[in-house]
Amino acid sequence: MRFDILTLFPDMFGGPFDESIIRRGQDKGLIQIALHQIRDYTVDRHRTVDDAPYGGGAGMLMKPEPLSAAIESVKKLNTEAAVLLTTPQGRPLTQKLAQELSLKPGLIIICGRYEGIDERIHQHYVDHEISIGDYVLSGGELAAMVLVDTVTRLVPGVLGSDESALTDSFGDGLLEYPQYTRPPEFNGLPVPAPLLSGNHAEIIRWRREQSLKRTAERRPDLLTQAVLSDKDRLFLKTLGVSNVS
Numbered sequence: 001m002r003f004d005i006l007t008l009f010p011d012m013f014g015g016p017f018d019e020s021i022i023r024r025g026q027d028k029g030l031i032q033i034a035l036h037q038i039r040d041y042t043v044d045r046h047r048t049v050d051d052a053p054y055g056g057g058a059g060m061l062m063k064p065e066p067l068s069a070a071i072e073s074v075k076k077l078n079t080e081a082a083v084l085l086t087t088p089q090g091r092p093l094t095q096k097l098a099q100e101l102s103l104k105p106g107l108i109i110i111c112g113r114y115e116g117i118d119e120r121i122h123q124h125y126v127d128h129e130i131s132i133g134d135y136v137l138s139g140g141e142l143a144a145m146v147l148v149d150t151v152t153r154l155v156p157g158v159l160g161s162d163e164s165a166l167t168d169s170f171g172d173g174l175l176e177y178p179q180y181t182r183p184p185e186f187n188g189l190p191v192p193a194p195l196l197s198g199n200h201a202e203i204i205r206w207r208r209e210q211s212l213k214r215t216a217e218r219r220p221d222l223l224t225q226a227v228l229s230d231k232d233r234l235f236l237k238t239l240g241v242s243n244v245s
Ligand code: 6GU
Pocket: 085, 086, 087, 088, 112, 130, 131, 132, 133, 134, 135, 136, 137, 138, 139, 140, 143, 144
């Protein structure tokens, strides 16, 4: 998967992209990331990337011409890529959307800044507008990093077998069960008995029930979409939960 990122702040990406799983994905040749400074596509002496909105109002917009030139240029490097724009007006990023995006031949990500970008860029170039949550960021760069991280984890071969994305929260639409390591008692709190039982079937059942219980308590909205068995529904019923898939 090739990512091309169009931004006014390429230096923001150094830390996150140079460590851990994203670093390893690049080192293994499974993902490529290229950062592009939008300002490099200006043609005026002041390298102007923003301008005031027609109709007035606070803040500045990103001008269309540098963005257009940047997108046209980057499309030649990532020919089949989908074009994404990070914006609080976008479709909420979910694991399902990340899975869809991980199947694209490549991704071009435009990081919105200022109060937004000229609408004609959306119309002409953007395939998907994506938001990472209902809160305001100073710009789309952090959102782009989140996007690259979550998609990279889904590219085959990036995660080792013991990090499999399948058991992560949201893989089956449920939150993860609680985990424990040694010692068997810490600050007076014991490790739950089923985990020490050595009984594999009992461990599997306990974990499933904990996932269901946590999801019911913390994110009941997820239960209407989760992949549930009859046994899961019976267990949820003992918790007094019936509004499920
Ligand atoms: Cl993608 N951009 C900005 N500026 N703020 C956000 C966002 C994106 N997603 C949530 N808040």
